[in-house]
Amino acid sequence: MKLSMKTDYALRAIFTLVEFYGEKPIPIRELARRNEIPKRFLEQILLQMKERGWVDSLPGKVGGYRLARDPSKITMGEIVRHFEEVLAPIHCVSVAGYKRCSQEPVCRFRRLMLNVRHVVATMMDGTTLAAVYKGLPVTNEEVFSEPLVEGAGI
Amino acid sequence: MKLSMKTDYALRAIFTLVEFYGEKPIPIRELARRNEIPKRFLEQILLQMKERGWVDSLPGKVGGYRLARDPSKITMGEIVRHFEEVLAPIHCVSVAGYKRCSQEPVCRFRRLMLNVRHVVATMMDGTTLAAVYKGLPVTNEEVFSEPLVEGAGI
DNA sequence: CTTATATCTACTAAATTAGTCGTTAATGAA
């Protein structure tokens, strides 16, 4: 259910590129430092994001990375899906990552998983980098004081 | 973002116990066969579910496993959370599995992740085994014909 | 006392995750 560090790092990095969108390119070194990401690992991540056209780069003295598209034209869903393969909780309710499961005709919980996939996909695909960037960081009070269903954790 | 096989197997098995709730105990062999789960692996899973009080067992010739509590008193959230540790997409928005992240004060996407966690937790914690069992299995047509946001996969 | 079941403890093979490392190529400035 959890995102990998790679996805987390990708999001951290791209949001600092959002911050400097339209300005000068930011070198990996700086992206790594600001977001506490191992530099050589970030290199791979940025390369993938470049292949997908979200980012571009310039070598040389004043080189670095820039956001290649308007942040209102890139969704969270695209990025997370690229690094995680699937948003769905199980493959049998995934469209892009669908894999047949022998239990499909009798599985009781498949419908719930489909519903979960649907709300998550809707939220992720409906949210652009620009929209996320406009929001303020959430505080820990908000995280922990949230109205939880049945008092359960998480 | 995806459930492990262990969680999947746990859910498969517990739903056949729901099916026989109030009747005679079902042996592992039978649970494994019906749900296509490796028997020795299922053994471990059932033991964990027994420790949590969802299931009990009888050894001996007519032994096997039974659901120990009413299926309307067990939620999907409890089970998934037990086997996955967290429902949240990242630790920093998890209550039970919270881990501090150095980026918290500046992280832009933490709020979206909190919202995702919230809807998933609400769905999972608000759904009992009994409620899931009442529903019919979903068809592949329903899975693939779903109204997708922006035409994106999954 | 036999047979069929659960229980306990440990081990392991495969896959995935989270990186590292060495080298080359491009660019701008001196």
Place this chain on the structure above:
DNA sequence: TTCATTAACGACTAATTTAGTAGATATAAG
């Protein structure tokens, strides 16, 4: 042209997690 600084490329690896296996013991019914 040469130097410093950056990205790009390809391979390698260590640690962790996942998905199991295996062998032996305990319990109950007939």
